[in-house]
Amino acid sequence: MSFRARIDVHQHIVPPVWADALAARGLDSGGWAIPAWSTSSALAMMxxxxxxxxxxxxxxxxxxxxxxxDARTLARAVNEYCAEVVKDHPDRFGHFAGVPLPDVDAAVAEAAYALDTLGADGVVLMSNAHGRYLGDPAFEPLWAELxxxxxxxxxxxxxxxxxLLPGTPAPLADYVFDTTRTALNLVLNGVMTRYPRVRVVLSHGGGFLPYAAYRFSGLTSTVVDPDRSAENVLRDLKRFYFDTALSASPSALPALLAFAEPGHVLYGSDWPFAPQEAGTYYNHYLETYPDYTPGQAEAINRGNAEALFPRLAAERP
Structure with a gap:
């Protein structure tokens, strides 16, 4: 971009209280180290x-x-930290609030507090909560509230x-698998049909969902659930939004743009878990893609996110 315009819907924060909680338990992000983070380094990267x-x-x-x-306490501390960062730089940051699934009651309460009191722009859900995927019937109260x-x-x-595969941290391979798994679980369990007002953004171009969508729709309608048409399955799969983090490549981008509904592709960086050099690598492909329709590149970089987050539209540079 020739001006500072992108809205990055996939940018991470590392609150000290969260980093300390992980370290105390000997945890990381699926075999991926927790990087340093500061407001100044985030702004410099941006x-x-x-x-x-x-x-x-x-x-x-x-x-x-x-x-x-512990999860209730940590979620509140993380969300209040994020809200302070946004309050200090409202034109540069928004935030998705973390909620403590699989504790459903606490997740509903924290989502309400974060959205109503902290002004969060949405919520972030992990693709599975201790092995339970997002279409789990027990999570229905959270989807209803959202x-x-x-x-x-x-x-x-x-x-x-x-x-983990030996020598293969989860973000390298397993994350794209798990995104696809939970998205399909949401569709097959009817969540995307029952809750049409919620907007769901899938990380990393939706895993391999755009590439395999017609496999899912064809086999569901003929083998898994013959009472459901392929068109019905595709309709729900197309309700998802997708970010471009680590996915703007000569092979992935054509599949993503061919599948996604107009307005459903958003810019993402995955910084700082993906270092700035990775962002530059994928930005090059995003910026040089030869087959955009008129206005499509600008929409991916900013316009589509403005539609999801009207607050951010008011901050157009």
Whole structure:
């Protein structure tokens, strides 16, 4: 971009209280080290990468690290820290609030507090909560509350409930698998049909969902659930939004743009868990893609996010 315009919907924050809680438990992000973070380093990266505003979120493993009680406390501390960062730089940052799934009652309460009191721009859910995927019937009260509010939900992958491949941290391979798994679980369990007002953003171009969508629709309608048409399955799969983090490539971008509904592709960086050099690498492909329709590049970089987050539209540079 020739001016500072991008809205980055996939930008992470590392609150000290969260980093300390992970360290105390010997945890990381699926075999990926927790990087340093500061407001000044985030702003410097954004200025260099053409990003006007970053919507901040904590990454995997989220805020539920053990007991329900500890998770409630950590979620509140993380969300209040994020809200302070946004308050200090309202034109540069937004945030998705973490909620302590699989504690459903606490997740509903924290979502309401974050959206009503802290002014969060949405909530972030991990793709699985201690092995339970987002279409789990027990999570229905949370989806009902988010739908009632017309909330935006950012789904970030987590380590799936299986051992890591030797020498292969989860963000390298397993995260794209787990994003796809939870998205399909949401569709097959009817969540995307029952809650049409909630907007769900899938990380990393939706994993391999755009590439495999017609596999899912064709086999569901003929084998898994013959009472459901392929068109019905595709309709729900196309309700998702997708960010471009680590996914703006010559092979992934054509599949993503061919599948996603107009207005459903958003810019993402995944910084600082993806270093700035990675952002530059994928930005090059995003900026040089030869087959955009008129206005499509500008919409991906900013316009589509403005539609999801009207507050940020008012901050146009």
């Amino acid at each position: 200025d260099q990468q053409g990003i006007a505003t970053g919507v901040l979120s904590v990454t995997a493993p989220g805020v539920h690290l053990g007991s329900d009680a 739908d009632r509010r017309g909330a935006t939900v950012f789904v970030h992958p987590a380590q799936p409930p299986m051992p």
